[in-house]
Amino acid sequence: MPDAEGLPAQGWAGDDERPARPRLADAPRPPGAPWLPDAALVWTAGAGLLLLLLGALVGRADVALLGVAPAVTAAYAVWVRPRGEVWVDAVLGDAAEGERGNEQLDGEDGDRPGVAAAGGAVVDELCGRYRLLVPPGCTAVRLRAARVEHGSTEVLVAVPGRRVLEIAAPSVRTGPQPLFRIEHQGLGAAGLLVGEVGVEAAELVTVLPHGRGMPALPLPQRLRGLTGQHDSRRPGQGGGLRDVHPFTPGDSVRQVDWKVTARRSPGLTQLYVRRTMALGEAAVVLVLDSRDDVGPDPVTWGGIQSIRPDDATSLDIARQAAMSVAEGYLAVGDRVAVEDLGVRRRTLRPGTGRRHLDRVVQQLAMVAPEGEPSRRVRPPRLSSASLVYVFSTFLDPEAADMARAWRRSGTTVLAVDVLPRVRTGRLDARHWLAYRLVTLERQDRLDELAAAGVEVLHWADVAGTTQALQRAARRSHRRPGTLR
Known part of the structure; x- marks a missing residue:
C-alpha cells in the first residue's frame, strides 16, 4: 500500500x-486533550540541550552548533503541535x-x-x-x-x-x-x-449470500394459476401443443389448423383445431433448519470450541443453497416462500419479482439459531401443489420427520444436506467414536428419506447436486403419456 x-x-x-x-x-x-511528547522528542530535545550546554562550558562553538538543529527541531514540533482530535x-x-x-x-x-x-x-x-x-x-x-x-x-x-x-x-x-x-x-x-x-x-x-447459477430446476407435480412460463397439464391458452381435435362449438377460428384440415378433410366437411396447454407458475417453499450451525470440524459441534473464522458453517452453505434455488425460480416468474424450522415468526409469504427476491435475500441473511428451539407438534401446513426444499444437516430427526410427513401428503420434497465436508484430523479416540455414532444415525435418516420418495441432495458435492437437479428437472418437465 x-x-x-x-x-x-x-x-x-x-x-x-x-x-x-x-x-x-x-x-x-x-x-x-494536549498531545503528548513521544520518546523521540524527549531524546531530541535532551541531546540538543546537552550539546548546547557542553559547548558553552568547554567554550567550543562547534559543539554548541551541533545541538542547535535538534533543539530547534524539538521546539518547532512543540510550536506547531496539533490542537484537536483525530x-x-x-x-x-x-x-x-x-x-x-x-x-x-x-x-x-x-x-x-x-x-x-x-x-x-x-x-x-x-x-x-x-x-x-x-x-x-x-x-x-x-x-x-x-x-x-x-x-x-x-x-x-x-x-x-x-x-x-x-x-x-x-x-x-x-x-x-x-x-x-x-x-x-x-x-x-x-x-x-x-x-x-x-x-x-x-x-x-x-x-x-450469493447464489450460484443452476442450469435446471425441477417443477412440482401441479402448477398454479393461469399465467407463468411453464406448460401445465391443463388445456388452455398460451402453452405448447396439446393435440389436434375436430372443431367443436366454443373453439376459436384462429385455432383452426388449415394444413391438417386439408390433409384430413379434403372436402372441408370437418375443421380441425390445434389445442394447447395452459401456462402456470410453480409454488416453491424453502424450509431452512436454523436450529444448529456447525462447522467442518466435529470437535466444535458441541459448542464449547469456536469455529474457525475461515470455515463456512452449515448455515452459510444453507443460505447459499437457498439463494441459488430462489434466484432460479424467481427468474422465470415462479412464486417462492421461506419457512424457518427454528423460529416460527420467520415466515415469508409466497411472492414473485425482483422486490420479492430482495426480501428473500434479507430473510435468508437473518436466519440464525436463537436459544433452545421449541419442538413442533406438527409440520407447517403447506399446499400439496408446492415444491418443498428442506435445507438441514439432519443431525437430529425433526427435519427428516417433517420432510417425510410432507411427502406422505403428496407434496414433492427435496432434502438438501448442507453439512460441510467434515475434517477428522483432530479427532481422538473418544471424539471419533461419538462422530461415528452421529454419522450412522444421520445416514440412516437420509436413507429413510430416499426410501420414502424424497430426493436427497448433498450441496457440498457441486457436480452431484447439479446432475441430480437436472435429472429431477427432466422428469418433472415430461408431459403425461410420454415415455420415461
Missing part, C-alpha cells in the same frame, strides 16, 4: 500477541464518492457498512470504507484494524487533512457479522508528538 509501513506497537490496546500493558484507550481524556468514522453507502486519496489496506476481513455480499461457502472479498479527519499539524495516523478471532493489520498512513481508507479481506461467512475494530493514534510533525489512542467500535453488518 502506498504511504504505509509496518510499525512497532506503542501504547496499543487489544494486542493478544504482546505482553499486557496499560491500555491508553481505557483512560478517557477530555476533548482537546476522527475515524465509517462511510455509509456512497457517501465517500468523489473523495480524494482513497487507498486500500488488505486486512483480515471487512465489509462496506450497511449491506455487504458474500457467497456462502465461496470466498468473496469484503470491503469497509473509513474516513480519516485530522487537525492541522497532524501529518500521519497510526492505524490498527482487527476483528474478533481474526488477526490484525497495523500501518502508518499519511493523511493530508482528510483521507478515505478501504480495508478489504476475503471472507466465507454470511449473515450478521461484526466489522473492524479500528484503533488510531495521530502523529505530529516528524512523529515527535502523539495524540491519544481512539477506538472505533466494530459495527454489526449484514452480509448477504
Whole structure:
C-alpha cells in the first residue's frame, strides 16, 4: 500500500500477541486533550540541550552548533503541535464518492457498512470504507484494524487533512457479522508528538449470500394459476401443443389448423383445431433448519470450541443453497416462500419479482439459531401443489420427520444436506467414536428419506447436486403419456 509501513506497537490496546500493558484507550481524556511528547522528542530535545550546554562550558562553538538543529527541531514540533482530535468514522453507502486519496489496506476481513455480499461457502472479498479527519499539524495516523478471532493489520498512513481508507479481506461467512475494530493514534510533525489512542467500535453488518447459477430446476407435480412460463397439464391458452381435435362449438377460428384440415378433410366437411396447454407458475417453499450451525470440524459441534473464522458453517452453505434455488425460480416468474424450522415468526409469504427476491435475500441473511428451539407438534401446513426444499444437516430427526410427513401428503420434497465436508484430523479416540455414532444415525435418516420418495441432495458435492437437479428437472418437465 502506498504511504504505509509496518510499525512497532506503542501504547496499543487489544494486542493478544504482546505482553499486557496499560491500555491508553481505557483512560478517557477530555476533548482537546494536549498531545503528548513521544520518546523521540524527549531524546531530541535532551541531546540538543546537552550539546548546547557542553559547548558553552568547554567554550567550543562547534559543539554548541551541533545541538542547535535538534533543539530547534524539538521546539518547532512543540510550536506547531496539533490542537484537536483525530476522527475515524465509517462511510455509509456512497457517501465517500468523489473523495480524494482513497487507498486500500488488505486486512483480515471487512465489509462496506450497511449491506455487504458474500457467497456462502465461496470466498468473496469484503470491503469497509473509513474516513480519516485530522487537525492541522497532524501529518500521519497510526492505524490498527482487527476483528474478533481474526488477526490484525497495523500501518502508518499519511493523511493530508482528510483521507478515505478501504480495508478489504476475503471472507466465507454470511449473515450478521461484526466489522473492524479500528484503533488510531495521530502523529505530529516528524512523529515527535502523539495524540491519544481512539477506538472505533466494530459495527454489526449484514452480509448477504450469493447464489450460484443452476442450469435446471425441477417443477412440482401441479402448477398454479393461469399465467407463468411453464406448460401445465391443463388445456388452455398460451402453452405448447396439446393435440389436434375436430372443431367443436366454443373453439376459436384462429385455432383452426388449415394444413391438417386439408390433409384430413379434403372436402372441408370437418375443421380441425390445434389445442394447447395452459401456462402456470410453480409454488416453491424453502424450509431452512436454523436450529444448529456447525462447522467442518466435529470437535466444535458441541459448542464449547469456536469455529474457525475461515470455515463456512452449515448455515452459510444453507443460505447459499437457498439463494441459488430462489434466484432460479424467481427468474422465470415462479412464486417462492421461506419457512424457518427454528423460529416460527420467520415466515415469508409466497411472492414473485425482483422486490420479492430482495426480501428473500434479507430473510435468508437473518436466519440464525436463537436459544433452545421449541419442538413442533406438527409440520407447517403447506399446499400439496408446492415444491418443498428442506435445507438441514439432519443431525437430529425433526427435519427428516417433517420432510417425510410432507411427502406422505403428496407434496414433492427435496432434502438438501448442507453439512460441510467434515475434517477428522483432530479427532481422538473418544471424539471419533461419538462422530461415528452421529454419522450412522444421520445416514440412516437420509436413507429413510430416499426410501420414502424424497430426493436427497448433498450441496457440498457441486457436480452431484447439479446432475441430480437436472435429472429431477427432466422428469418433472415430461408431459403425461410420454415415455420415461
